[in-house]
Amino acid sequence: QSALTQPASVSGSPGQSITISCTGTSSDVGSYNLVSWYQQHPGKAPKLMIYEDNKRPSGVSNRFSGSKSGNTASLTISGLQGEDEADYYCCSFATSGTYVFGSGTKVTVL
Amino acid sequence: QVQLQESGPGLVKPSQTLSLTCTVSRGSITSSGYYWTWIRQHPGKGLEWIGYIYYSGSTSYSPSLKSRVSLSVDTSKNQFSLKLSSVTAADTAVYYCARADYRTYNFDFWGQGALVTVSS
Numbered sequence: 661q662s663a664l665t666q667p668a669s670v671s672g673s674p675g676q677s678i679t680i681s682c683t684g685t686s687s688d689v690g691s692y693n694l695v696s697w698y699q700q701h702p703g704k705a706p707k708l709m710i711y712e713d714n715k716r717p718s719g720v721s722n723r724f725s726g727s728k729s730g731n732t733a734s735l736t737i738s739g740l741q742g743e744d745e746a747d748y749y750c751c752s753f754a755t756s757g758t759y760v761f762g763s764g765t766k767v768t769v770l
Numbered sequence: 771q772v773q774l775q776e777s778g779p780g781l782v783k784p785s786q787t788l789s790l791t792c793t794v795s796r797g798s799i800t801s802s803g804y805y806w807t808w809i810r811q812h813p814g815k816g817l818e819w820i821g822y823i824y825y826s827g828s829t830s831y832s833p834s835l836k837s838r839v840s841l842s843v844d845t846s847k848n849q850f851s852l853k854l855s856s857v858t859a860a861d862t863a864v865y866y867c868a869r870a871d872y873r874t875y876n877f878d879f880w881g882q883g884a885l886v887t888v889s890s
Contacts, residue, residue: 661833663816696876698817705866705883706817711876749817753875757830761809764816 664689664750664762671768677738680765682750683731688760690731694753697726697735701746709748710735737767745769772797774867776884782861783890788854792867792881799848800825805870806843806850807877810863818863822870823850857888 665683672678682695689695693713698706708717710726713733723738733752737744750762778790792806799806805822812818821831823841831839835854843850854861864885868877 692875694875696874698877705880706877707880708876708878711871711874711878715874717878751817751819751877756833758832759819759870759875761817761819 661754661756661758661760664752664760666748666750666762666765668763669766669768671770672737672740673770674740674742676740677736678740678767680735680737680748680750680767682733682735682752682762684733684752684760685731687756688752688754689728689733691755692753693728695726695728695733696751697724697733698749698751699744699746700749706749740769742769772869772879774869774879774881776865776867776881778884778886780885780887782857782886782888784858784888785856788852788857788861788886788888790852790865790867790884790886791849792851794848794850794869799843799850800845803872805830805872806841807868807870808841808852809866809868809877811866811883812860812863820852820854820865859888862886862888 697710700706713728714726773795782788807822808820823829838855840853864883866883867881869879
């Protein structure tokens with residue numbers, strides 16, 4: 661079971677929008693609408709940002725949005741802010757009844 | 771809100787068994803619809819799902835760790851535990867416990883993480 665593929669880093673200026681991709685297979689990302697995204701600041705536990713491909717938990721800014729096409733999911737952060745600088749991980753439930761995480765993306769706010 | 775807290779030795783010798791416990795507070799581990807999960811993160815690396823357990827005792831494990839992992843639950847103490855046998859330096863990581871929502875399959879609450887170092 662290989663990790664989902666994410667770009668190692670993405671950067672943008674304040675106010676801009678950025679998109680992070682997460683590519684899996686038909687056995688995970690492409691099988692269910694069960695991709696979630698997590699934000700992790702240094703030394704902190706991950707925080708749920710998106711679930712079921714495109715749903716936001718209560719309290720998460722609407723600047724964060726999720727989408728999916730085939731075996732690739734995406735997280736878009738609009739109106740980029742300094743506090744968005746963090747690592748982001750996608751995660752998918754798989755047909756094997758297990759979970760697989762993405763390789764992680766470091767977001768830098770220029 | 772549910773709170774989770776990992777506890778256990780921070781240093782384990784190679785070939786021994788790593789043991790961690792997660793205590794759940796402000797919520798019951800027997801609440802239906804939640805899987806109690808372990809996830810780890812090697813230093814400077816990404817997240818790795820280890821496995822989950824339901825309060826009834828049913829489990830699911832990562833294929834890559836299945837031969838060495840055992841999860842258990844103690845409903846009387848509102849705790850669940852991880853045992854990882856025959857550890858090596860490659861098992862040095864921050865270990866997180868988390869709650870997985872059975873209906874939406876995401877990890878909505880996490881512990882703060884516990885660093886476990888494997889070294890002689």
